[in-house]
Amino acid sequence: MRKFKNKLVAGIFALILTAMAGQAMAKDSSKPIRIPTHNWSSQVVMAYVIGGIFESLGNNVEYVPADSQAVYEAIRNGDVTISHEVWQSTFGKSFYNAMAKGGLIDAGTHSASTLEELGVPHYVVEKNLCPGLPNWEALKNCAEVFATADSGGKGRILEGPQSWHGDLMPNRIKALGLGDKFVVKFAGSADAIWAELAAAKKEGRGIITFNWTPNFTDADGFDFIEFPPYQDGCRIADGGDGSCGSPKGWLKKAANYKFPKTHPAAYSAFSKLSFTTAQIGQMAALVDTEKLSHQDAAKKWLADNEAVWMAFTK
Amino acid sequence: MTQFSRHSKLIQFSFFVAVFLILSFTIEPSENNLLWRLPAYLAGVPAIVNDSVEYMMFDWMPIEKYNEEIEDFEETPLLKEITRSISGAILFCIQLIREILLGGVKTIVAFTSWDYVQDNSWAHWPALPWTVVSAAAIVLGYALNGIWLAMLACFATIYIAVFGQWEPAMETLSFVMVAAPLSVLLGLIFGVLAYKSQTLEAILAPLLNIAQTMPHFSYLVPVTVFFGLGDHAGAIATVIFATPPMIRLTLLGLKSVSPEVIEAGIMNGCNKYQLLFRVLIPSERHQILIGVNQVIMQCLAMAVIASFIGAKGLGFNLLLALNQLRIGQALELGICIVLIAVVLDKLSLGWANKQIDYFADLTFAQRHKYPLILVAILVVGTVLAYLGTFIFKDGINYFYLIPHNQGITTENFWQSGVDWMVNNWYQGLQGFNKGLIINVLVPMKNAYLGMPVSATFFLVMGLGYIVGGARSALIVGGFLLFIAMTEWWDRALITAYMTTFGVIVSVIIGMVVGSLCAQNSLATKAILLVCDTFQTFPSFIYLIPVIMLFGVTDTSVLIAVIVYATIPSTRYTVEGLRNVPRTLQDAGTMSGVNRMQRLVTIELPLAFPHIVLGINQTVVFALFMVIIGAMIGTDDLGQLILKALSDKNGTGNGLMLGLCVAFIGLAVDHLILRWSADRKKALGLL
DSSP, X not given: OHHHHHHHHHHHHHHHHHHHHHHHTOOOOSSOEEEEEOSSHHHHHHHHHHHHHHHHTTOOEEEEEOOTTTHHHHHHHTSSOEEEEEEHXXXXXXXXXXXXXXXXXXXXXXXXXXXXXXXXXXXXXXXXSSTTTTBGGGGGGOGGXXXXXXXXXXXXXXXXXXXXXXXXXXXXHHHTTOTTTEEEEEOSSHHHHHHHHHHHHHHTOOOEEEEEESSGGGGGOEEEOBOSOOOTTOSGGGTSOSOOOOOOBOEEEEEETTHHHHOHHHHXXXXXXXXXXXXXXXXXXHHHTTOOOHHHHHHHHHHHTHHHHHHHHO | OHHHHHSOXXXXXXXXXXXXXXXXXXXXXXXXXXXXXXXXXXXXXXXHHHHHHHHHHHTSSEEEEEETTTTEEEEEEHHHXXXXXXXXXXXXXXXXXXXXXXXXXXXXXXXXXXXXXXXOTTXXXXXXXXXXXXXXXXXXXXXXXHHHHHHHHHHHHHHHXXXXXXXXXXXXXXXXHHHHHHHHXXXXXXXXXXXXXXXXXXXXXXXXXXXXXXXXXXXXXXXXXXXOSSHHHHHHHHHHHHHHHHHHHHHHHHHHSOHHHHHHXXXXXXXXXXXXXXXXXXXXXXXXXXXXXXXHHHHHHTHHHXXXXXXXXXXXXXXXXXXXXXXXXXXXXXXXXHHHHHHHHHHHHHHHHOOOOSSOOXXXXXXXXXXXXXXXXXXXXXXXXXXXXXXXXXSXXXXXXXXXXXXXXXXXXXXXXXXXXXXXXXXXXXXXXXXXXXXXXXXXXXXXXXXXXXXXXXXXXXXXXXXXXXXXXHHHHHHHHHHHTSXXXXXXXXXXXXXXXXXXXXXXXXXXXXXXXXXXXXXXXXXXXXXXXXXXXXXXXXXHHHHHHHOSSHHHHHHHHHHHHHHHHHHXXXXXXXXXXXXXXXXXHHTTOOHHHIIIIIIHHHHHHHHHHHHHHXXXXXXXXXHHGGGTOOSSHHHHHHHXXXXXXXXXXXXXXXXXXXXXXXXXXXXXXXXXXXXXXXXXXX
């Protein structure tokens, strides 16, 4: 009798446990997961790739065009569910701002390591326009190679919009003692940088721009300048002199804080999801070089790499 | 003072310039010198604006609300719930139209739930086949304005379908079809209310001024904070942009209704509403029509900007294409936007001009001819689309929807055109570019930055005094004072320098081209069409080729500015010259002047007040484009507005910067309007 009672208690316990487990594995809400699309290829293809993975789990997905800086505020408010390409040096600030205000969570990091740095197209090194590149010290002797009409005889460095990293580059140029040889010009958008790169390539002239990898420019060859290596605390904001180069950066994923509760299965896949530099490059190349549409590129990538993404859903 | 105002304007002006120069050369440039730069008393305002917006949106009057997603109650602020309900309503309308055009499930979801749709696969709204939409547009065009409009609609829809832009075009259309009627409705309501109430008119006037001169970038952030991200946010930003001209034109129209007409209405026993809807609005139809035309143009001009905050469609695809430097593709998308604008514009004009024939005695079939045809088209199109599933085996039904990668494309042609341009013109233009930058732009920019704040005030307020007396001087001084007390005075000077340069060149080009085209009625029509096209053609497209030719420099920005700002100066010159009274022209001819003399001595002076209004518009257009020039790379207010999109204090900064730009515009606006009104009176044109 006593044994039976024990069994009964154990049985009830087991029942409760499975019920709780069942609770934890609750079905994903059928409300659509809202994925933002920005204005560069790898991001849009990856949006459709992730959307495809979610759909394979039975989720509904919706794509929302959004500004890449404004999107973090939107995630925080729940207007957008996730962001899958948070670049450290460009979006890190917006990402942490939104996180500090509450509502946005860090959903893990891709294994791709990124670099966001000044550099030159490969032909500049190949044609030896500035001997010694990609070492930064070479810049001391060939400012005039990079001069433009409005740079007043100095070399011009084309930096991304000021919203990306403020005065980081002008400070670095000053700290390295290149201040009287180079000026930093802020481009207004990534498009402006690509247009300048394309024009410079046609003419074969020297140009220093801000760029990043993985990116579609990798295909044509782009050499990043080797600045003094990054160490913790070397930037002016962290108390250093600001002369160091960029760190190898992370590529993170962000999500709205409700996402794990509303779509546990999808969130689990999203948090496991991790792409390498090569995979991101493949996605961008399908659009940029093979000229597929973004949706078709995502379909093709999902079909070709089933083993890769199936692992995230397990 | 009386002594001073008795001197001729020229002497007054020379006096102000002289003082300006003396001040410029004597004042020490130092941050502590009040005469050089005013301290930034208003530097704290953006943070205050921001905090209050945050407080209102996220803390003020929290209410308990059950959230079924996380199965718990959560606190949510009242205002957020209200704005989100508005968003929801607008989004529902957009979705509804979009799903009628393209198919989908969201409208069904709105009445059931996502679970329901997932469990019932039949719960999916089918799209209208593109053949049906095209045929309907053609029939509508024919019904409203005859064969020409039908042909235009035919060309536009087939162009869009054949180039594979059907889906994005319908997405854009669906949000325009919500934003445009909403703007027209709001414009009419506010216009009528302002007509009835002097107080409201007085309150609205400055708000309208600001809304029309504030760059749209600066209110994108506040719109997303209040209404979230998505098509509805795009639509709301578009409504903010498109409503002011409608309000203005409604008010203008109502005011110009002659008292005899109103009295006739009253004598016939109209009550207040009958007077409004049966007498006032029908008789000011013309102004309302111009308003509707402006609303449609503004809505499509916003198609690209709206995609920054989540509007789907042509605008977003265009930005994406530009990012890959696929200018050909972007151009095709831009043409789609222009075509939609032109067709919608002409359709709405046709509809509004249609007179109802109250006396015709028609049979049922005659009276309902067009609805019947539309039903027939729907049936035929649907059957055709159904048959299409058997004809096309590769999964794409060309009779239903043409997916956007299956259309033909002229991309390569345009692309090679751009390549050719860059290859052949680049070298030649470099000399021009360098010369312009070194000899003109850099010195001009330095001159602007070298102005002490006191000298600037003296000159601008002096101009105000000459034009409109002490009152004008105080008004423009007030605008300047606001800018001077922010921390962005130097940035504003750079904006002012680029705008000045852009306006001077645009006005010269516009007046020359306009004067030439006004001599011939065919050329007049052609140039007005060109103006309409360029006004809706997304300026982002020509930014890229311009950068390729001129680099990330002020030259590129200014070329973009000039392309855009020449539109109003050309348009107003043409209109002004064409509207010179025939009798005066004849009088001149009879007095024996030749064609050239007539133009220079009679037509231009008479048209000048109207041309000046064009210059006013040119200033506004130039300011807008200088701000968009931030996408190329500038170091003026525009760069900061762009930066505000990602700032912690984005809302406050964006709005304050927007106000700075608006106030530059309004100061110029005040001077020009005042002068033009006086001048018109003097010429007896009013």
